[in-house]
Amino acid sequence: MITRSLAALFLGLGLWGGGAAVAPARAAEPVFADSPCPTDWPSGVREVRCGRLVVDEARGGASDRRIQVAVVVLKASQPFKDASGQALPPVFMFHGGPGGALTPAAGGILNALKQRPDLMAVDQDLVLFDQRGGGQGEPSLDCPGVQLTDAGPPSDADRDGLIACLKTYQAQGVDLNQYNAAVIADDVKDLAQVLGYAKIDLWGGSYGPRIEAAVITHQPQIVRAAVMDSPWPPEGNWAVGTPEQVSAAVKLILGKCAAQADCRARHPDLQTRFEAEARKWLAGPVVGQVGGKDGARFTVDDLSAFLMETTYDHDGVRRLPADIEKIIAGDLSPIAEVAAERTYYTEGQHMAHLCKEELPFESKARLVAGAAGDPVAEVLVPSLSRLFDVCDAVGESPADPIENAPVTTNVPTLFVAAEIDPGCPPPLTEAAAKGYANSQVVIVTNATHGVINGSLCTRRMAREFLRDPSKPVDRSCLPSADTPLDFIEDEAAG
Template sequence: MSPSSWIAAAGALTLLVVGGSACAAAPEFKPAACVGDYSAVSQKVDCGNLIVDEARGQTRSRRISIAVAIVRASAPKAGLPPVIYLHGGPGGAAVAGLPRLLQRPAAREYVGVDQDWIFIDQRGGGLSAPSLDCPGTNLTDAGPPTDKDADGIVACLQAFKTKGVDLSRYNAVEVARDVQDLRKALRLKQIDLFGGSYGTRIEAAIQAHAPKGVRAVVQDSPWPPEADWTVGGPEAVSVSIDIVMAKCAVVAECAKRYPDLKAKLSAMAERWLAGPQTVGGKTYTADDLGGYLMDASYFNAAYLPRDLWKIIEGDVGPVAEFVGARDYYREGQFMTHLCKEELPFESRAAIATGASKDPVARLMVASMQRMHDVCKRIDVGPISPAEQKPVKTKIPTLFLAAEIDPGCPPDLTRAAAKGYKGGQVVIVTNATHGVTSRNACARKMVRAFFANPGQPVDRSCLPAADAPMTFVYD
């Protein structure tokens, strides 16, 4: 899309923003009709919008809208405060997809049972306004897959800025303050927090900057502030794939079907690094394969040996499916967070240096470096080293980490938890990113922990550390 088209799109979005005020105004919650089909949802859900100043403390600040949906507890227990759910990303969303979530049997085991659960679309994303989405561009956790995507994201953000969006106000610290404003607007004395993936980074900002009223915190697939997103990122993907391949090698059926998988994968990576691969009349790049590998090792470890074997043998269907579905982030929101609180503290050159000896890791170097290139071209305001400091808190916190997770490796959780007095760390064998949604034992732990944060969670339902992994072959 051309820059002029981005300006038009940004203008359309900013029309949704509440008009500026002559002086700093108090946050306000305005009830509104829920968006989506809740006809098959058994819980009662109330919706609305939190209206806050975009730039807190500044006169004549624009007012922005943050979408909120409150799932009322089906069997509320006295004394338990609401849980505020913080989605991942950055650049994700929660509210529009809530009807589908609430229809899943797994979600009904812990969401809106004992406590109200409050879902928000963090400022800059989802149904909130403005939503810093950049249609026509692609972006994954590995970065923009092409230079064209990177240029498009920059043009998009520049267009938002031209229309008055203050890009320095879309980051974890501001979301943390939004959560406190929501607590006040809803007149909640206490809240609990549940965050998934990058939502745990928001929790860390709340615990560091705005902890008032927070009683207990669950971090699912934790991402701590002190972690490096791009430096070491490609190697983390390769390590996760190595873990899966090692687990395949000790399962007789998997080992028989996919012999010598690690060596074959390395050889395939070298071929893709040497130049684009044309299959079935379509061309795919090393960026495409690297992005696929990161995404697949995040969520689809049980299928990974099967799909790697397909690609090795020339069937690029798994990569093609990924390429066709990688427009799932609000790209502008993603980049304002990373450019403010993550990438300024990392070295672009170090990405390549660390991955130089591993062909699988090298597949992700170029796309991760493009994130740095985007950040150099947009202005997100002053950078604070405080946003890279480990959190120190006494708020009871339960960490649920997956054994297989290229984005949020369990070693990061173990290190970060040292600053959490009394924090409980659970590493789930054979699990992948998003532990609670995939593991019934984790769901029981969440409810038990929120019911009594001072008690150790029951780990007896967890798989043993040496439990073999179950793979899908068909």
């Protein structure tokens, strides 16, 4: 799962220069092809290497089709050595989604490092790569014109567009069964090999830890330690249970408002009133104002996307009581703001993952049954249901059940989760960590999805963990459990 803020970082900086197709090599032989980095990237910040990993789409000689994975390596500015005098291994970064990207953000990262040289790639080399099927790789399974969020396709037209798009890729010879976590784990092993790394560290956020878990399962010999930020574990259900998780996040946020006298006075009994509002949206399209103009019309799917996106986002969470008041009053501008941008995924890559390793282990009936009776949860059901329709039409083969099972490992792992997270809530993290014998779990009060980059405290914690994964992390800088959430109100309401 990936949020708007992460999408803006990972997808919005289209700075990668696409290279020419690489000639096929001998089957099953991974190749790293160097290429020039974009000329508009800042120089002198870090030593940078750009290129592409070229591998078989299907390993084992099933096809001679070759694919490319875009890669950027940022060399460490001050390589750290452990107690034995050994330099730390590189950090492989895993983006979220599925359907995100990292290499397009490399230029932005270098610009940020000009101002804040301590942000990353200090102790260890940093390897950014776009997981197969997305970003600047070839193929990149994008579906232009189709909208898709973590709440699913927001309309029947988007559902049908996804089906048509995926079938087009299949007709072009793309084997969608080869775009998933288990195969990416092999890509990571191959990339480490061609770059000359015997060991690597893993660092990912959101769906990134889902891929990290596959590397730990299938290629444990190359992994020294792992950091998982707002993690989505393999055993999580993508659709089933998500409506209840979103509803729980809304209740948590509104409960924090009710616990503060000023917020409670501004928004009395807001949870009950919003449940009544949700029932109205479930009954049919709602018409209201946007920008002071009447006649704006939105559906329950638009409210669904709003709830998912807002409860992921730090500022969205802080505005939620005020935004819900607007919606109840007929001002639908908060809905319109989210509806304006819902194309931040590489949609084909996203669905290839879901149809292989997530939805075959779930069902539409369980989705509906779990949300029944909770109007806020029921808002999420129509759009999430469409995901099953897409997968049924495309017909990928289900993954091996091990891909949906909890991981058992001794790899030292730091889990950092947000207290407020509708997609990757703390109970998922706490349950997953039980299989990691050398794990540490940190839940950050009032934090939202994408915790580590949210504060100097958590960034320092992760950096120190990788310096010595055997030591307990220092939690003294974290906010206390009773820290009030700082809500944002409209100036007019103040």
